[in-house]
Amino acid sequence: MKTLEKISNFAGSTFALWVILFAVLSFFLPGGFTWIEPHISLLLGVIMFGMGLTLSLSDFKAVFQAPRSVFIAVLAQFIVMPLLAYGLATIFQLPPEVAVGVILVGCCPGGTASNVMTFLAKGNTALSVSVTAISTLLAPILTPALTLLLASKWLPVSAGSMFMSIVKIVLIPIVLGIVMRLLFQKQVEKSVAALPLVSVVGIVAVASAVVAVNTENIVKEGLLIFAIVVLHNVLGLALGFLLAKALRLNFRDQKAVSIEVGMQNSGLGSTLALTHFSPIAAVPSAIFSVWHNISGPVLATWWGKNSDDTERPINSDKTA
Numbered sequence: 001m002k003t004l005e006k007i008s009n010f011a012g013s014t015f016a017l018w019v020i021l022f023a024v025l026s027f028f029l030p031g032g033f034t035w036i037e038p039h040i041s042l043l044l045g046v047i048m049f050g051m052g053l054t055l056s057l058s059d060f061k062a063v064f065q066a067p068r069s070v071f072i073a074v075l076a077q078f079i080v081m082p083l084l085a086y087g088l089a090t091i092f093q094l095p096p097e098v099a100v101g102v103i104l105v106g107c108c109p110g111g112t113a114s115n116v117m118t119f120l121a122k123g124n125t126a127l128s129v130s131v132t133a134i135s136t137l138l139a140p141i142l143t144p145a146l147t148l149l150l151a152s153k154w155l156p157v158s159a160g161s162m163f164m165s166i167v168k169i170v171l172i173p174i175v176l177g178i179v180m181r182l183l184f185q186k187q188v189e190k191s192v193a194a195l196p197l198v199s200v201v202g203i204v205a206v207a208s209a210v211v212a213v214n215t216e217n218i219v220k221e222g223l224l225i226f227a228i229v230v231l232h233n234v235l236g237l238a239l240g241f242l243l244a245k246a247l248r249l250n251f252r253d254q255k256a257v258s259i260e261v262g263m264q265n266s267g268l269g270s271t272l273a274l275t276h277f278s279p280i281a282a283v284p285s286a287i288f289s290v291w292h293n294i295s296g297p298v299l300a301t302w303w304g305k306n307s308d309d310t311e312r313p314i315n316s317d318k319t320a
Contacts, residue, residue, distance in 0.1 A: 052177015
């Protein structure tokens with residue numbers, strides 16, 4: 001088990017490198033990865049089940065200890081990124097499938113990698129974990145509703161079908177994971193060390209599959225989509241930070257909110273795009289998966305090295 005834990009920790013700490021490496025491999029050798037595409041929903045379900053296994057009631061303590069910070073972060077998550085996506089799609093006059101793909105990833109909840117990035121940035125990790133969990137649980141309602149509101153001018157959106165997809169591949173696996181942890185706590189705690197490895201393999205596989213089935217589209221539209229994704233992510237990080245600062249949250253909370261807003265569950269975006277739209281609509285999510293695993297660690301490392309803050313119990317409603 002110790003060996004598996006070491007491998008899992010190594011995979012987690014080098015996550016960005018694996019995403020980039022396999023994205024490049026799948027672009028030049030698509031035949032080796034296209035077989036994964038039919039299994040993307042299952043992979044995401046496994047990742048979400050793993051997330052459920054790591055959650056406990058204490059992970060939601062920030063909701064009660066600092067409701068204002070949690071409310072601000074969740075609200076920013078579902079307002080800043082969707083509106084940025086809509087604005088970028090409109091300004092750059094993106095093709096309909098690409099525009100919907102950008103909006104879809106913008107309407108997704110925060111990704112679990114944000115918790116690790118917040119910890120490395122010496123931000124409020126407890127707040128980050130709570131916000132990721134709550135935004136994920138809200139996703140079955142808010143992601144389809146926001147996508148319908150913002151993307152339907154480009155393509156028809158079936159919010160009902162999307163709701164059912166998110167329930168099946170996100171909500172049910174997370175709930176099953178939480179129940180499994182409650183029923184078999186000792187056994188689950190022994191296996192938790194391997195979960196980062198499972199998540200890394202799953203997310204890398206999803207990103208690789210999306211790239212593999214879109215090599216031609218990436219050649220045609222890749223540079224434009226990459227520029228949009230970078231703008232989307234960087235502006236999200238910046239606006240999340242500025243909003244938290246304007247609302248007088250302390251510096252550790254500002255870092256947590258920034259990272260929560262800027263880092264999306266791009267695996268969910270890819271899955272929904274492939275299921276309800278077209279392969280090219282999944283490209284923004286795939287590129288987002290690669291890019292935010294570059295920008296996130298860079299920002300977290302910079303904040304971590306230039307911060308005197310240390311982790312301490314959350315009391316986020318106090319201003320700095």
